[in-house]
Amino acid sequence: MRRVAGLWRRLFGARERDALAPLYHAVVAAARRPVWYKAGGVPDTIDGRFDMVAAILALVLLRLEEEGDVGRAPAAYLAELFVDDMDGQLRERGIGDIVVGKHVGRMMGALGGRLGAFRDGFGAGGDLDTAIRRNIYRGAAPAPGAVAVVRDGLVSMRATLEATPASILLDGVLSA
Incomplete structure (x- = not known):
């Protein structure tokens, strides 16, 4: 039985996904930086922390999107790590099996919304401040001045991500 389980995990990319855990942990660490909550005025609540994780993860996913086919699988695995993390967080808070899936589905929808909002906000003629107000301050x-702090931090992070080769980023180096 153990061999079957090991084969099953290998077939579905567990090794590749696990290799991205350092990058996901770096995303979470970046989202927990006090500057977002103090100078940036992001609510230091469960929702506020979720919003920052989703925002930074969205920037990383957008960077991987630029890699074309090379970035597609890592982006999917990062999204899986996000789902696993959110699932665990919900269960720690006592959310039962019956509704965890609905909550996680909403969280994935929120992440997708941030991807679109930041893709547009960083695009030519985009309104990043509006995207930040809607997706981080709800x-x-x-x-x-709080929006400017968050905007400047996200712009700086995006510039760092753009300058970081994908191979280094996939190793979990997120220095922004």
């Missing part, structure tokens, strides 16, 4: 009015 429409609430942040303190004056």
Whole structure:
């Protein structure tokens, strides 16, 4: 039975997915930087922390998207790691099996929304500030200057990601 389980995991990319765990952990660490919550005014709540993880993960996924076919599988595996993490977080908070799937589905939808919002916001003529207000502050009015702190941090992170070769990024080096 153990051999079958090992073969099953290898067939479905567990090794490749596990290799991306350092990058996912770097995304979470970047999302936990105090500057987002103090100077940036992101609510230091479960929702606020989720919003920052989703925002930074979206930037990483957009960077991998630029790699074409090479980035497709790693992006999918990172999304799986995100799902596993969110599933675990929900279960730790006492959410039962019956509704975990619905919550995770909404979280994946939120991540997809951020991908679109940041793709547009960083694009030519995009309105990044509006994307940040809607997707990080959830429409609430942040303190004056807070959006600029978050915007500048995300712009800096995006520039660092753009300058980082994919091979280094996939090794888990996220220095922004």
